[in-house]
Amino acid sequence: MARPAAQKPGQPGALTPRRPPRALPRLLPRAALAALLASAPAAALPARSRAAPPAPDPEARALVLADIHLDPFESPALARSLDAAPARRWEAILNRDARRAPSGPGADTDWALWRSALDALPRRRVAYVLLLGDYLCHGFGARYDRMVGGGAAARREFALKEIGVLKRSLEERLPGVPLYWVLGNEDSPDGDYAVRAGGIFLGRLAGLWLPPGDPTARRSFARWGCASRALPGRAGTLVSLDDVLWAQERRGPGDGSGAAEMAWLKRRLARREAGPLLLALHIPPGRDPYAAAHGRPAGFLRPRFERALEALLGAHPGRVRLVLAGHTHFDDFRLVRGPRGAVAAHLALSLSPVHGNAPGFSELDYRVADGTPLDWRTYTLDRGSPGRSNRWGLEYDFHRTYGTAFDPAGIAAAVSAIEAGGKARASYDRLYAGGAFTLSGPQERAQIRALEVHGPAPKSPALDPAPAH
Numbered sequence: 001m002a003r004p005a006a007q008k009p010g011q012p013g014a015l016t017p018r019r020p021p022r023a024l025p026r027l028l029p030r031a032a033l034a035a036l037l038a039s040a041p042a043a044a045l046p047a048r049s050r051a052a053p054p055a056p057d058p059e060a061r062a063l064v065l066a067d068i069h070l071d072p073f074e075s076p077a078l079a080r081s082l083d084a085a086p087a088r089r090w091e092a093i094l095n096r097d098a099r100r101a102p103s104g105p106g107a108d109t110d111w112a113l114w115r116s117a118l119d120a121l122p123r124r125r126v127a128y129v130l131l132l133g134d135y136l137c138h139g140f141g142a143r144y145d146r147m148v149g150g151g152a153a154a155r156r157e158f159a160l161k162e163i164g165v166l167k168r169s170l171e172e173r174l175p176g177v178p179l180y181w182v183l184g185n186e187d188s189p190d191g192d193y194a195v196r197a198g199g200i201f202l203g204r205l206a207g208l209w210l211p212p213g214d215p216t217a218r219r220s221f222a223r224w225g226c227a228s229r230a231l232p233g234r235a236g237t238l239v240s241l242d243d244v245l246w247a248q249e250r251r252g253p254g255d256g257s258g259a260a261e262m263a264w265l266k267r268r269l270a271r272r273e274a275g276p277l278l279l280a281l282h283i284p285p286g287r288d289p290y291a292a293a294h295g296r297p298a299g300f301l302r303p304r305f306e307r308a309l310e311a312l313l314g315a316h317p318g319r320v321r322l323v324l325a326g327h328t329h330f331d332d333f334r335l336v337r338g339p340r341g342a343v344a345a346h347l348a349l350s351l352s353p354v355h356g357n358a359p360g361f362s363e364l365d366y367r368v369a370d371g372t373p374l375d376w377r378t379y380t381l382d383r384g385s386p387g388r389s390n391r392w393g394l395e396y397d398f399h400r401t402y403g404t405a406f407d408p409a410g411i412a413a414a415v416s417a418i419e420a421g422g423k424a425r426a427s428y429d430r431l432y433a434g435g436a437f438t439l440s441g442p443q444e445r446a447q448i449r450a451l452e453v454h455g456p457a458p459k460s461p462a463l464d465p466a467p468a469h
């Protein structure tokens with residue numbers, strides 16, 4: 001997303017050099033610790049623990065990162081040296097030449113912020129990492145052309161190297177942990193919302209992001225940016241969509257790819273398999289509260305695709321266990337109500353602080369036995385006062401904050417409580433930007449109105465394949 005919703009006056013510049021946070025002891029949640037102890041060899045535990053009954057329902061977790069927006073354009077000299085170097089040299093160049101202080105409100109993620117987040121990521125019992133799109137910084141194409149130049153092919157290579165360095169650094173920090181990727185509106189070397197279905201860039205990303213042993217996923221991704229992949233163990237299936245193809249802000253003539261992707265999703269949801277199905281997309285369904293508060297058309301997606309997506313979700317309330325999205329950069333919810341039930345969507349706080357939010361990442365806890373989502377925690381970077389080190393810490397735990405499990409019924413209950421006002425509303429307002437500012441006034445009212453999405457009746461004509469536009 002390319003526009004600020006609300007900004008707190010920035011105060012970066014006086015930060016001390018980053019010191020690696022004592023991440024694990026602070027970040028390891030009690031439930032995961034219990035599961036860890038339960039799964040440890042008995043001989044390693046004191047006699048007292050050996051006698052204790054095993055903890056029921058061991059949990060695993062997924063790490064969720066949204067809207068990283070890594071900015072490699074700190075200076076023209078740095079951008080040019082990155083351009084001349086192969087991807088494997090980027091980390092060394094950035095470690096040597098980039099700024100030392102994590103970027104602050106109003107700026108995208110600089111190298112120092114990315115490294116700080118990497119150091120803070122929990123490493124134990126992480127089953128997979130879900131990345132919800134927008135890896136490139138705002139203004140990527142124009143800044144590349146101004147600082148480096150060289151045309152469309154060179155710009156594409158630079159974008160691929162930038163996304164490759166994110167992948168490489170995650171793989172180094174979390175060896176063997178699979179990564180699941182979603183494409184965002186900024187993830188195109190040719191401009192915002194400009195990625196071309198079936199183009200060279202998508203084909204190259206398919207090779208970078210998807211395992212070679214899954215040609216079906218690689219094929220659908222190269223065509224439309226979508227893929228269906230098994231999650232580790234019994235965690236179920238992740239269906240990732242490129243809903244940039246459906247976005248209101250996508251410019252230019254249609255090429256039929258949006259309708260083709262929707263038809264793919266319809267076929268995919270009609271197929272049954274064991275375990276829960278998670279849907280990940282960059283742009284959330286429902287209203288765009290920022291646009292609504294400014295008197296503009298209120299949907300993120302084109303009406304035709306919005307209706308089709310709502311109808312599909314409404315038709316499969318039990319099939320789609322959870323929807324995860326990014327794009328707004330704020331911690332938020334959408335409850336898509338259909339005639340047969342509701343599907344809950346959670347919008348993850350972004351790592352980029354460009355919209356004035358605190359930089360954040362999150363954890364999704366789920367039950368190992370059957371993949372049932374259990375809880376959600378968000379961690380944010382607390383800059384502290386000038387002269388103090390930056391520290392990552394727990395911003396909130398969904399279960400403790402809203403008093404319900406992080407499942408569709410629990411999220412629906414939390415949304416009702418937020419709408420009703422009181423303590424839940426106060427928490428939502430405070431946590432929306434990771435504690436950087438509190439929602440209030442017309443923006444708060446627009447957000448509250450956007451929490452629920454009422455889908456169409458089941459037999460929507462929007463589900464029929466339609467010609468390109």
Ligand SMILES: [Zn+2]
Nearest residue numbers: 001067134327
């Ligand atoms: Zn974004």
